Amino acid sequence: MGDGARSVGVTAGSxxxxxxxxxxxxxxxxxxxxxxxxxxxxxxxxxxPDHWSFMLGEVSLYSFLVLILTGVYLTLFFEPSSAEVVxxxxxxxxxxxxxxxxxxxALDISFDVRGGLLIRQIHHWAAVVFVAGMFVHMMRVFFTxxxxxxxxxxxxxxxxxxxxxxxxxxxxxxLPDDLLSGTGLRFAHGAILSVPIVGTYLAFFLxxxxxxxxxxIARLYPIHILLLPGIxxxxxxxxxxxxxxxxxxxxxxxxxxEKSVVGMPFLPVYMAKAGGFFFLVFGVLAVLxxxxxxxxxWAFGPYRPDLVTTGAQPDWxxxxxxxxxxxxxxxxIHLWGHTLVLGVFIPFSLFPLIMIAIGAYPxxxxxxxxxxxxxxILDRPRxxxxxxxxxxxxxxxxxxxxxxxxxDIIATHLNLSINAITxxxxxxxxxxxxxxxxxxxxxxxxxxxxxxxxxxxxxETGTIKxxxxxxxxxxxxxxxxxxxxxxxxxxxxxxxxxGPVVDAHGVERRVRxxxxxxxxxxxxxxxxGTQIAKPTAEEFRELTGGEHRH
Numbered sequence: 001m002g003d004g005a006r007s008v009g010v011t012a013g014s015x016x017x018x019x020x021x022x023x024x025x026x027x028x029x030x031x032x033x034x035x036x037x038x039x040x041x042x043x044x045x046x047x048x049p050d051h052w053s054f055m056l057g058e059v060s061l062y063s064f065l066v067l068i069l070t071g072v073y074l075t076l077f078f079e080p081s082s083a084e085v086v087x088x089x090x091x092x093x094x095x096x097x098x099x100x101x102x103x104x105x106a107l108d109i110s111f112d113v114r115g116g117l118l119i120r121q122i123h124h125w126a127a128v129v130f131v132a133g134m135f136v137h138m139m140r141v142f143f144t145x146x147x148x149x150x151x152x153x154x155x156x157x158x159x160x161x162x163x164x165x166x167x168x169x170x171x172x173x174x175l176p177d178d179l180l181s182g183t184g185l186r187f188a189h190g191a192i193l194s195v196p197i198v199g200t201y202l203a204f205f206l207x208x209x210x211x212x213x214x215x216x217i218a219r220l221y222p223i224h225i226l227l228l229p230g231i232x233x234x235x236x237x238x239x240x241x242x243x244x245x246x247x248x249x250x251x252x253x254x255x256x257x258e259k260s261v262v263g264m265p266f267l268p269v270y271m272a273k274a275g276g277f278f279f280l281v282f283g284v285l286a287v288l289x290x291x292x293x294x295x296x297x298w299a300f301g302p303y304r305p306d307l308v309t310t311g312a313q314p315d316w317x318x319x320x321x322x323x324x325x326x327x328x329x330x331x332x333i334h335l336w337g338h339t340l341v342l343g344v345f346i347p348f349s350l351f352p353l354i355m356i357a358i359g360a361y362p363x364x365x366x367x368x369x370x371x372x373x374x375x376x377i378l379d380r381p382r383x384x385x386x387x388x389x390x391x392x393x394x395x396x397x398x399x400x401x402x403x404x405x406x407x408d409i410i411a412t413h414l415n416l417s418i419n420a421i422t423x424x425x426x427x428x429x430x431x432x433x434x435x436x437x438x439x440x441x442x443x444x445x446x447x448x449x450x451x452x453x454x455x456x457x458x459x460e461t462g463t464i465k466x467x468x469x470x471x472x473x474x475x476x477x478x479x480x481x482x483x484x485x486x487x488x489x490x491x492x493x494x495x496x497x498x499g500p501v502v503d504a505h506g507v508e509r510r511v512r513x514x515x516x517x518x519x520x521x522x523x524x525x526x527x528x529g530t531q532i533a534k535p536t537a538e539e540f541r542e543l544t545g546g547e548h549r550h
Contacts, residue, residue: 086098
């Protein structure tokens with residue numbers, strides 16, 4: 001009887017083991033229609049390299065998710081209406097003041113909705129961190145050459161996200177219709193009016209008539225909460241898909257080649273770290289929203305066309321464009337009864353032109369180098385002095401124009417002349433980027449020399465020895481093979497050359513202007529004075545006595 005019972009128990013257990021659970025049946029059903037098993041097998045164990053700089057893109061991604069979540073909450077209470085009402089709410093200093101319903105609902109969110117002010121401030125801080133994260137992430141991609149083939153399209157996706165992030169920030173910043181945001185809209189309205197011929201029509205079309213118009217906030221609202229976020233969400237998805245498809249870039253090191261990646265699997269290690277990092281970013285934004293006040297709309301009051309706030313400053317990512325306009329001389333041209341306001345139109349045009357040049361840079365560099373290979377190993381910035389110098393020059397230009405955009409704040413806080421600051425910025429716009437490029441290039445070359453010395457002579461140990469002849473010298477420790485590989489694995493391209501213009505028969509060969517331009521730019525990027533020659537194997541063996549090889 002006991003043996004029979006044991007026999008029945010084993011059979012029942014085997015039947016249960018053969019019966020798939022609901023989750024397994026659902027997975028089998030999905031695999032039969034979507035092929036999820038093969039997709040998961042190919043991607044869930046995908047390897048991601050581990051480096052702190054790769055987290056910069058994740059900061060942007062998680063800030064964007066926080067923006068979406070907090071934005072959905074705010075849409076439940078915000079009313080995008082320009083209808084005028086008399087305020088009679090919790091914030092007593094504004095009681096009896098005429099304002100738009102949009103501004104009143106912003107005050108209600110701040111003072112009457114439970115948690116409304118916290119969510120508002122988290123939303124605003126997330127927008128600032130989102131743009132800053134994209135900015136720094138793109139700089140990392142630029143300085144390390146991660147934009148090269150096959151990632152040019154992904155660079156354009158990131159560049160478009162940055163531009164849309166700036167525009168989305170401007171639209172969200174303008175929705176509350178307070179005096180500060182209204183001043184910013186007045187600034188944008190004047191810039192649009194400066195466009196020759198069509199400026200007036202564009203302004204009337206966007207604002208629905210004379211500024212400030214009655215329909216602008218209602219038009220801005222769906223653009224801010226639907227159109228721009230929808231496009232950005234699609235670009236983020238496409239950006240991540242291409243990261244998976246192309247595999248992740250990695251810094252040079254042992255075992256890291258163009259066809260292999262050294263790192264951790266996507267599941268479970270990377271996903272666990274990414275999940276923890278999301279909550280860390282969310283926590284930091286929540287703390288900022290709780291303790292660091294940002295955009296206190298109640299302190300500015302409602303917008304009135306006849307008033308302007310003192311010390312009106314946009315968020316930092318718009319300071320570049322404002323600085324351009326503030327320091328530009330007030331030039332005007334009067335032709336055929338029309339006035340062309342160059343003092344506004346030129347800087348208004350320069351901002352998108354500079355951004356377009358940044359977006360096109362990967363294609364420009366690829367044309368100069370003529371390199372059509374795929375690159376998955378990153379450059380150390382010191383090994384590309386000209387590219388690194390260009391990046392630092394652009395950053396220095398941004399900082400200079402940011403100073404110009406806040407010239408009134410700097411003047412009042414540091415007790416300086418606003419005219420002196422303006423003239424400083426006008427001169428520095430041309431001088432500082434050139435100096436920054438030259439200094440950065442020299443620093444990169446100096447670091448290359450140090451790498452060369454370390455390869456040939458080893459690492460300084462700090463140990464001082466006295467030789468038999470009485471001379472003191474510092475002992476050097478030889479580098480490991482891994483360190484030697486990291487310092488010498490990079491390529492040093494030769495500049496593009498047109499070749500002889502006249503052939504052996506004395507016939508002159510036609511050289512196009514594009515070829516001449518490419519040769520000049522290639523010589524500037526890779527010619528003499530742009531790189532320090534790597535030590536050769538013969539030099540290394542001669543100095544080390546043949547004991548170490550690399």
